[in-house]
Amino acid sequence: MSSSVRGWRKGEEAAAVHEASYSRCDGAVIVEVGVFLGRSTILLAGARKLRGSGKVYCIDPFDCSGDDYSSPIYKEILAGIGGGSLREHFDRNITKAGLTEWVEVHQLTAADAARNWHDLIDLLLLDGDQSPAGARQAFDAWVPHLKRGGVLILGNSVPRNYAETHDGNYLLASTELAYPRYVHIRHVGAASIAIKA
Numbered sequence: 779m780s781s782s783v784r785g786w787r788k789g790e791e792a793a794a795v796h797e798a799s800y801s802r803c804d805g806a807v808i809v810e811v812g813v814f815l816g817r818s819t820i821l822l823a824g825a826r827k828l829r830g831s832g833k834v835y836c837i838d839p840f841d842c843s844g845d846d847y848s849s850p851i852y853k854e855i856l857a858g859i860g861g862g863s864l865r866e867h868f869d870r871n872i873t874k875a876g877l878t879e880w881v882e883v884h885q886l887t888a889a890d891a892a893r894n895w896h897d898l899i900d901l902l903l904l905d906g907d908q909s910p911a912g913a914r915q916a917f918d919a920w921v922p923h924l925k926r927g928g929v930l931i932l933g934n935s936v937p938r939n940y941a942e943t944h945d946g947n948y949l950l951a952s953t954e955l956a957y958p959r960y961v962h963i964r965h966v967g968a969a970s971i972a973i974k975a
Contacts, residue, residue: 779820780792780817780821780875783820783871784814784859785816786968787933788967790966792818794969794971796825802900804832805831806829807832807833807898808833808835808899809835809895810822810836810903811902812837812844812888812904813883816871816875819836820872820877822903827877834882836881836884837888838883838885839887840863840864840885841864844912845946846943848908865885889916892916900925901930902929903931903933904932904947905931909946910943913950914949926974928974929973930955932951932970933947934968935965935968936948936967936969947970
């Protein structure tokens with residue numbers, strides 16, 4: 779179902795995101811920062827539906843904002859699927875996948891949503907604004923809520939050539955994802971996956 783939604787996560791990376799969600803405990807709290815049209819949300823929430831418990835909290839302003847590289851691409855894709863409200867397209871994709879009860883949307887920026895967040899998180903996927911400043915702000919706002927033993931996934935963070943202003947998650951992965959703060963660090967597709975120690 780996720781592959782029918784416009785987005786980038788596919789193949790072994792999509793499988794790893796789904797498995798990371800499925801492997802979390804009963805009642806897992808999963809936060810996804812940067813959801814676009816819901817491709818990864820379907821992977822995360824679909825796994826929780828199979829488990830029969832837990833919820834995916836989706837954080838996104840739904841305004842096609844982000845880093846200077848990504849924002850024009852988001853707008854072009856939105857226009858290509860008929861324009862209108864990005865949030866409405868996201869909601870329609872989640873409903874079509876039968877996952878509405880497994881998803882809760884917070885239509886806010888990463889920093890604004892984190893200000894009122896108090897629950898420990900079992901899995902955190904950071905894939906929003908990927909400018910160095912935007913990625914750092916989301917990381918600093920949300921990682922303190924990730925419980926010990928929780929999974930952190932950073933999208934677009936493996937070593938490769940990045941467009942200017944689009945390398946924020948890569949910079950985080952190369953400076954933050956290291957022992958002893960994180961263990962079981964691995965790259966799958968374009969994502970970095972680690973366990974908070």
